[in-house]
Amino acid sequence: MTVSIALIVIGVLAVAFGLLLGYASIRFKVEADPLVEQIDEVLPQTQCGQCGYPGCRPYAEAIANGDDINKCPPGGESTIKKLADLTGKEAKPLDAAHGEEDVKKVAFIREDECIGCTKCIQACPVDAIVGAAKQMHTVLTQECTGCDLCVDPCPVDCIDMLPVEVTPASWKWDFDKTPKGDIPIKMVS
Amino acid sequence: MFPEFEDVVSRLDKGQLATFPGGVHPQDHKALSNQTQIADLPLANEFVIPVRQHIGTDGALLVRVGDKVMKGQPLTQSNQPFSVPVHAPTSGVVTDITQHVTAHPSGLNELCVVLKADGQDIWAPLSPCDDYTALDKTALIEKLCDAGISGMGGAGFPTHIKASANNEVEFLIINGAECEPYITSDDRLMREHAESILTGIDILSYLLKPKCVVFAIEDNKPEALDAIRKQVVSRPHVRVVSIETKYPAGGEKQLIQVVTGREVPRKGLPLDIGVTMFNVGTCHAINDAISFGKPLIERIVTVTGKAVKRPGNYRTRLGTPVNHLLSQAGYLADKQKTPQVIMGGPMMGFTLNDAAVPVVKITNCLLVPETHELTQGEDERACIRCSACADACPATLLPQQLYWHSKAREYDKAQEYNLFDCIECGACAYVCPSEIPLVHYYRKAKADVRLELDEKAKSEKAKERFEARKARLEQEKAEREEKHRKAKEARLAAAEKPARKAADATADPAKDKVAAALARAKARKAAQAAQATGEKASAENAEATTADAPQATEKPAGNKKAAVAAAIARAKAKKAAQNAETAETPSDQVVTPADSPAPATAPANDRKAAVAAAVARAKAKKAAREAEQQSAPQSDSSAPATKPVEESEQAPAPESPDVSAEDSAAEAKKKRIAAAVAKAKAKKAQKENENKA
Numbered sequence: 027m028t029v030s031i032a033l034i035v036i037g038v039l040a041v042a043f044g045l046l047l048g049y050a051s052i053r054f055k056v057e058a059d060p061l062v063e064q065i066d067e068v069l070p071q072t073q074c075g076q077c078g079y080p081g082c083r084p085y086a087e088a089i090a091n092g093d094d095i096n097k098c099p100p101g102g103e104s105t106i107k108k109l110a111d112l113t114g115k116e117a118k119p120l121d122a123a124h125g126e127e128d129v130k131k132v133a134f135i136r137e138d139e140c141i142g143c144t145k146c147i148q149a150c151p152v153d154a155i156v157g158a159a160k161q162m163h164t165v166l167t168q169e170c171t172g173c174d175l176c177v178d179p180c181p182v183d184c185i186d187m188l189p190v191e192v193t194p195a196s197w198k199w200d201f202d203k204t205p206k207g208d209i210p211i212k213m214v215s
Numbered sequence: 216m217f218p219e220f221e222d223v224v225s226r227l228d229k230g231q232l233a234t235f236p237g238g239v240h241p242q243d244h245k246a247l248s249n250q251t252q253i254a255d256l257p258l259a260n261e262f263v264i265p266v267r268q269h270i271g272t273d274g275a276l277l278v279r280v281g282d283k284v285m286k287g288q289p290l291t292q293s294n295q296p297f298s299v300p301v302h303a304p305t306s307g308v309v310t311d312i313t314q315h316v317t318a319h320p321s322g323l324n325e326l327c328v329v330l331k332a333d334g335q336d337i338w339a340p341l342s343p344c345d346d347y348t349a350l351d352k353t354a355l356i357e358k359l360c361d362a363g364i365s366g367m368g369g370a371g372f373p374t375h376i377k378a379s380a381n382n383e384v385e386f387l388i389i390n391g392a393e394c395e396p397y398i399t400s401d402d403r404l405m406r407e408h409a410e411s412i413l414t415g416i417d418i419l420s421y422l423l424k425p426k427c428v429v430f431a432i433e434d435n436k437p438e439a440l441d442a443i444r445k446q447v448v449s450r451p452h453v454r455v456v457s458i459e460t461k462y463p464a465g466g467e468k469q470l471i472q473v474v475t476g477r478e479v480p481r482k483g484l485p486l487d488i489g490v491t492m493f494n495v496g497t498c499h500a501i502n503d504a505i506s507f508g509k510p511l512i513e514r515i516v517t518v519t520g521k522a523v524k525r526p527g528n529y530r531t532r533l534g535t536p537v538n539h540l541l542s543q544a545g546y547l548a549d550k551q552k553t554p555q556v557i558m559g560g561p562m563m564g565f566t567l568n569d570a571a572v573p574v575v576k577i578t579n580c581l582l583v584p585e586t587h588e589l590t591q592g593e594d595e596r597a598c599i600r601c602s603a604c605a606d607a608c609p610a611t612l613l614p615q616q617l618y619w620h621s622k623a624r625e626y627d628k629a630q631e632y633n634l635f636d637c638i639e640c641g642a643c644a645y646v647c648p649s650e651i652p653l654v655h656y657y658r659k660a661k662a663d664v665r666l667e668l669d670e671k672a673k674s675e676k677a678k679e680r681f682e683a684r685k686a687r688l689e690q691e692k693a694e695r696e697e698k699h700r701k702a703k704e705a706r707l708a709a710a711e712k713p714a715r716k717a718a719d720a721t722a723d724p725a726k727d728k729v730a731a732a733l734a735r736a737k738a739r740k741a742a743q744a745a746q747a748t749g750e751k752a753s754a755e756n757a758e759a760t761t762a763d764a765p766q767a768t769e770k771p772a773g774n775k776k777a778a779v780a781a782a783i784a785r786a787k788a789k790k791a792a793q794n795a796e797t798a799e800t801p802s803d804q805v806v807t808p809a810d811s812p813a814p815a816t817a818p819a820n821d822r823k824a825a826v827a828a829a830v831a832r833a834k835a836k837k838a839a840r841e842a843e844q845q846s847a848p849q850s851d852s853s854a855p856a857t858k859p860v861e862e863s864e865q866a867p868a869p870e871s872p873d874v875s876a877e878d879s880a881a882e883a884k885k886k887r888i889a890a891a892v893a894k895a896k897a898k899k900a901q902k903e904n905e906n907k908a
Contacts (some may be wrong), residue, residue, distance in 0.1 A: 071669075153683070182829045182833055194321050197323060199655065
């Protein structure tokens with residue numbers, strides 16, 4: 027008797043929770059894979075393709091499907107660290123096959139040498155180059171991600187990748203280069 | 216606990232003041248420089264005026280190199296709200312507008328106007344105002360903005376923004392604390408210009424309508440207190456309070472806490488709790504700007520330290536190079552082992568790395584210490600967890616935790632400990648027995664976090680643009696496909712009319728052949744004529760092109776090829792004729808009818824020269840690439856023949872059998888084809904050269 031009561035109670039509970047869970051899975055359904063979104067957030071969005079995928083999002087999808095997390099040179103070590111935290115994988119050093127971490131750069135067109143072929147405009151993944159056929163082109167420095175993709179298509183090699191200059195606003199309190207500049211916050215009293 | 220207005224006022228009247236937590240009591244060394252009257256500094260020969268001297272955006276330049284400017288003439292202008300202009304500190308000539316080292320710890324360059332003084336020092340026309348109450352608020356605020364006034368206490372916040380606040384202001388606090396050791400510029404200003412400061416306060420009161428005005432002065436400045444109290448007799452609404460001397464009582468948040476007992480919320484503004492604060496120097500500048508119409512072109516700078524002969528306060532024009540100021544104050548080089556000048560005080564200032572740095576709106580002090588006057592804290596030792604820093608922190612932070620996390624670059628954790636509430640006063644570093652430059656770590660961490668946020672914003676924008684582009688490309692592709700589909704439908708519809716089709720079919724081939732033959736004949740003649748002008752062609756390329764020639768011209772070509780060849784040939788002929796006339800060096804390509812006209816007339820004018828240069832560079836690039844991968848010589852032989860065929864598929868040539876008609880109609884197309892052929896030629900020539908070599 028007691029056994030059957032126990033069985034009935036457990037059975038009723040099982041059905042109730044089953045229904046509850048089933049309802050919750052429909053009611054609170056997560057539409058997309060949130061991991062891909064999160065990974066995409068972490069990636070630097072240069073859209074450079076150095077990872078071997080056509081843009082940051084495809085690489086984010088690949089990582090979500092198990093690809094290595096050390097294929098992003100523009101992101102460098104810090105991105106690998108964040109990806110490791112996110113995916114639970116071990117942080118590996120940057121895969122040299124995909125390039126090396128470099129200082130941030132932006133493209134610069136030597137304008138008097140530009141022939142107006144529009145090839146770089148087509149190559150730019152973020153529409154950061156303006157110009158028209160047979161007219162001089164120029165780079166919108168603010169929008170340029172420094173992905174390097176415009177350099178190769180240029181038939182006359184008039185695009186340089188210049189390192190982004192440090193301004194007082196972007197200076198990181200790094201006194202290595204200005205040894206005399208440290209703060210005299212100690213006084214002999 | 217938020218003290219109500221009445222409570223605060225009654226406490227103030229009773230002389231009871233609140234205090235802020237922590238704080239330190241360094242030796243103030245103020246007597247070094249506050250004994251003498253403010254001296255006028257002789258004009259420098261050259262002034263360097265940074266375009267941006269305040270927090271916010273910089274304006275657009277109004278002057279050009281070579282312009283003559285008057286004293287007080289604005290040099291920049293901006294429509295942005297967070298922007299104030301800079302003015303010429305004296306009359307003279309703008310000799311340069313360039314990147315020049317400015318007053319920043321990084322020692323990096325910023326855009327500056329270099330002004331050569333003419334020694335006349337003539338004012339631009341000023342518009343003084345005897346009765347500011349006759350003006351309405353907007354006019355007054357505009358005047359403040361045009362005078363270039365930004366906070367002179369240290370932060371450089373544009374004053375007109377603060378003065379145009381719409382919130383109800385309960386307390387207008389005038390900051391005369393000047394808590395940092397060594398600095399006495401505000402002290403001397405209060406002693407000597409009390410009337411001017413109070414007129415400035417009157418103007419601010421008129422603008423802000425505060426319920427209560429409090430003038431706060433540290434009790435280590437009794438003379439300044441007396442001077443202000445004398446002037447305040449006629450202004451009973453201004454309460455002068457003497458506050459306890461404790462560093463950093465002059466910090467905005469700390470002084471508000473001392474006077475009102477209220478705390479500024481984190482990420483909030485003083486205005487949120489009904490308080491606004493101005494520095495005494497700013498009040499003086501406001502009076503100058505409104506009552507006398509003078510823009511902000513000078514300020515009081517304390518030059519002090521034991522390595523100057525005449526320490527004191529100097530009325531200095533903005534833009535005066537530091538070395539001029541130092542030489543006037545009598546810099547004693549032999550008292551310093553290595554030259555060292557600190558801009559600002561010993562607690563929050565920074566060491567200059569160039570004596571050409573100009574004085575700017577926020578420069579209140581130049582400290583020139585003798586060799587052992589200050590220590591540099593170079594012997595940083597391990598933290599012993601004594602927590603003296605936490606006791607000293609006026610913002611009640613945990614400097615030790617911040618230090619660990621900042622040093623380990625764990626910025627998330629540092630932010631959990633409210634890194635951004637640190638006011639960088641240096642009290643923690645001052646008390647640290649291990650001489651750890653704590654503030655240095657916080658500043659670095661803050662800069663890193665800010666840059667990371669910037670990066671994040673930028674990558675967000677890049678992502679947006681990338682996605683917009685992808686969407687656009689897809690749309691374009693869809694549109695193209697739609698167009699093709701429609702064209703195909705139209706073609707099919709046209710095919711149903713057999714009569715027209717038959718007519719086209721019979722007419723085309725015969726006429727085309729004739730046209731092609733004519734063109735070839737013409738072209739040969741033209742080529743011969745060009746050669747006859749006796750210009751030299753480069754030997755290598757001549758070889759290359761003659762090798763190409765037969766393929767393009769003598770190959771029995773189909774109808775379309777023939778038409779293209781004809782078109783190119785005519786273009787050639789024209790070019791060749793031009794060449795013969797101008798007697799320019801015809802490029803080797805002229806020899807062969809199928810070649811491009813563009814390089815042939817290359818030297819004719821600048822643009823063509825540029826094109827030629829570009830082609831040459833393209834060649835060079837190709838050559839470099841080809842050198843690596845040896846390609847078979849035969850593989851490229853078919854290139855010139857096939858390429859025009861592809862191009863001509865869209866060409867309208869077959870539809871226009873008449874030669875002269877075609878000439879006018881297909882001119883543009885021809886040129887393009889010709890150019891394409893030329894490029895192919897150029898590449899091939901280079902390749903062959905490589906192969907031969």
